[in-house]
Amino acid sequence: MDIKDLKPRTGAGSLRIADSDELVVMEHFGGVPAGRVRPLDHGLVIICTAGVAQFEYDGHTVQLSKNDLFLLMAHSVVEKFMSSVDFDCRELWFSRGEMWNMNMYVKNSLADLLPLKHNPKVTLSDVDAALFETYFKQLSYHIRNSSQLLYPEITHSIVGAFLLEVLSVLRRGNNMLKDNHLINNSGLHGRKLADRFVQLVEQSDGRIRRVDEFAQMLNVTPKYLSKLLMDTMHRKPSVIVAFFTLQAIENRLRYTDMTMQQIADDLHFANASFFGKYFKEHSGMTPMEYRIKYHQDEKK
Structure with missing residues (x-):
């Protein structure tokens, strides 16, 4: 069976800066298309807000339930997606170019994401879940108010902080960076x-x-x-x-x-x-x- 490209959808529930696919916020997302799909140009941060879902991610079975955060990497294959009727999640789609534009390299590099490919999921604490809820509300507000002065710059800054928070909870949840190997003085x-x-x-x-x-x-x-x-x-x-x-x-x-x-x-x-x-x-x-x-x- 062919592998289909997974791209951020358009329409209700999806928010963009100037209709660009570089950065897309989805407030509600019920699943992925049938068959085998993979995002070629984007990474995705997925936070389950209701229900349960199960799928295979590069051959490994993944289960999501409320407050689970999952980092879906570009070029990874997702298939056999199943979910409960009430399944819902929030998503942030970001391109590699978007990561470069945010200049996150002072503390982080995309190279640091490689170890997370094997440990892409963590269950958020109530405090972390509330924090990410705030991030999504801020992103939704600023993207919707495109007439606001410097709104693209504000949005990119929020996304930069958001992604650093994602890496932080993933590493904390998987006991990574114990010896601080990935953040250094290079x-x-x-x-x-x-x-x-x-x-x-x-x-x-x-x-x-x-x-x-x-x-x-x-x-x-x-x-x-x-x-x-x-x-x-x-x-x-x-x-x-x-x-x-x-x-x-x-x-x-x-x-x-x-x-x-x-x-x-x-x-x-x-x-x-x-x-x-x-x-x-x-x-x-x-x-x-x-x-x-x-x-x-x-x-x-």
Whole structure:
């Protein structure tokens, strides 16, 4: 089954600045379309306000109930969405460009979001839920009052604070940043460079796997890039490349009928044998074993 692009809807209940999709606030949202969908250009912050829902997120089952906050990352696949009749949630859609415009790098980088991909959900306390309720009310008010002086700048500032609050509660809820590895003194330039690296790896979709190629794109040496990423993300660049490469392979194994040779060719592996060895080394199973296991899970 094809994967459909998930985009912010228009019409009642959706608020934008000057009809742009860069930043969209949805006050009420009852679910996602049937089938397999993924947001290609946006990240989403979802806060459940009523009812319950269940879906698969990159192959993992997620359940949402009232006061659950969920961070949906760009390029992630959502499928098998089910919900109760009274399910409702609020959403904030933000593009990568929107994150850059808000200049959040003084305290945070998009590169910091990578560990959160494995821990995207947290249940809000009553205090945190009330806080986010206030943020949504402020955003709704300022977007609706577009005649207000400096309203775009005010809105962007509120969103910047909102997203920092989201990262804070996610990390707190998952006991992350215990040793403060991700927030450090690498500087604004370093964090921007780390984010650009993650962006290039993500955009390569598994087709570029050599760290020195990414270093060349960024006009730095592989040694400098490795040190920078260890300082800013506490991860080797090869680990990040492998993470996105594995995701690219899994998407093709699960959501397409491509043969092993076709996937190997598409992802620029030397041959199907080398492709198979790479996948087994990083996942613990052969590509065919993974595909068979996934389809068996589908039938349950």
